Amino acid sequence: MVNPMDLTGRLILVTGASAGIGRAIAVTLSQLGARVVAAARNPERLAETRSLLEGQGHRTESFDLGALDQIPAWIKSLTADTGPLDGLVHSAGILLVRPLPTTSRKDLADVLSVNFEAAFMLTKGFRQRGCHSERASVVYLSSVMASHGQAGLAAYAASKGALESMTRVLAREMARDRIRVNAVAAGMVETSMVGGLRSVVTDEQYQAIVGKYPLGIGEPWDVAFAVAFLLAETGRWITGASLVVDGGYSA
Ligand SMILES: NC(=O)c1ccc[n+]([C@@H]2O[C@H](COP(=O)([O-])OP(=O)(O)OC[C@H]3O[C@@H](n4cnc5c(N)ncnc54)[C@H](OP(=O)(O)O)[C@@H]3O)[C@@H](O)[C@H]2O)c1
Structure with a gap:
């Protein structure tokens, strides 16, 4: 039986792999047969991710x-060590929930740096000769906040909006090299990032947010499956897209 989501033999770099959605992506890709390079800052949490991966040939x-x-x-x-990458997933990101008067220029720069500028530089690195295979694929973790206004999220929403605009441009630029570039615009998913949001809103405000999700709040796997779909043969004719995965929030 042919499985169009089979990733056997593919080598995929996943940023933000020490926690939350990035960890679920790393595990899912390994379950589909990929070799994963799991990247983040925290070596202990990366080792935990490594222990959850299936198969051989992974690296942190x-x-x-x-x-x-x-x-x-x-x-x-x-x-130079691993051979060319077949895929790049940028899941590392930071959330800042703060209204305009208390958001400093440094806050804005920090959020843009990890969420957007790092995606740009990662793709620049991936694009280099010898760093990617033929028919490679890039996926960025965006958010429904790129296209829906939510008070307190100016820096975060702007970083994801920039990411989605860049997705469309780079998809066109890199099509000549057969590199596909897509984003997943995720709705709210239970991770430590959402834990951060919970600590700055009241229970009532949090329940109001939850109420906007017809299918309820997502789990990291819900997003990981969509990322795998875009990386695998199932996504071979998809580029420049922002795939909305949000339990019906945008509907
Ligand atoms: N959770 C949600 O509801 C939700 C919704 C929509 C979109 N997203 C997006 O999905 C992605 C993953 O979110 P999440 O909820 O999984 O977040 P998370 O649990 O807070 O994990 C964030 C990851 O980013 C890494 N990271 C942060 N700063 C870094 C830096 N300077 N260098 C390298 N790695 C860094 C962290 O690793 P270290 O601390 O070990 O470096 C961690 O692995 C983000 O881009 C987020 O914006 C999340």
């Missing part, structure tokens, strides 16, 4: 994406 990379200028060289030296 402790790297702070705040070091934007070093990202292409990091990918070059990584792939």
Whole structure:
């Protein structure tokens, strides 16, 4: 039986793999046969992710994406060791819930740096000669907040909006190299990131947010399956898209 989501033999770099959605993506890709390079800053949490991966040939990379200028060289030296990557998933991200008067320019820069600029530099690194295979695929973790206004999320929403605009441009630019570029616009998913949101809103406000999800709040696997779909043969004619995975929030 042919499984169009089979990823056997593919090598995929996943950022943000030490927690939440990124960890679920790493595990799902390994279950589909991929070899995973799991990247984040925290080595202990990365080791935990590594212990959950199925199959052989995985690797962890402790790297702070705040070091934007070093990202292409990091990918070059990584792939010199592993061989070319078949996929790149940028799941690392930070959430800032803060109204305009108390959001500093540094807050804005920090959010844009990890959520958006790192995606740009990762893709620049991935694009380098020898760093990616033929017919490779890039997936960015975006959010429904890129297209829906929610008070207190100016920096975060702007970072995801930038990511989705860049997705469309890079899809066109990199089509000539057969590299597909897509985003997954996720709704609210139970992770430590949402734990951060819960601590700054009242129970009533939190329940009001939950009430906007016809299928309820998502689990990290719900997003991981969509990312795998875009990376695998199932996504072979999809590029420049932002796939909404949000339990009906946008409906
Ligand atoms: N959870 C949601 O409801 C939701 C909804 C829509 C979209 N998303 C998006 O989905 C992605 C994953 O979110 P999540 O909920 O899984 O978040 P999470 O549980 O907070 O995990 C964030 C990940 O990003 C990594 N990270 C943060 N800063 C980093 C840096 N400077 N360098 C390298 N790695 C860094 C963290 O690892 P270390 O701390 O080990 O570095 C961690 O692995 C994010 O892009 C988020 O915006 C989430």
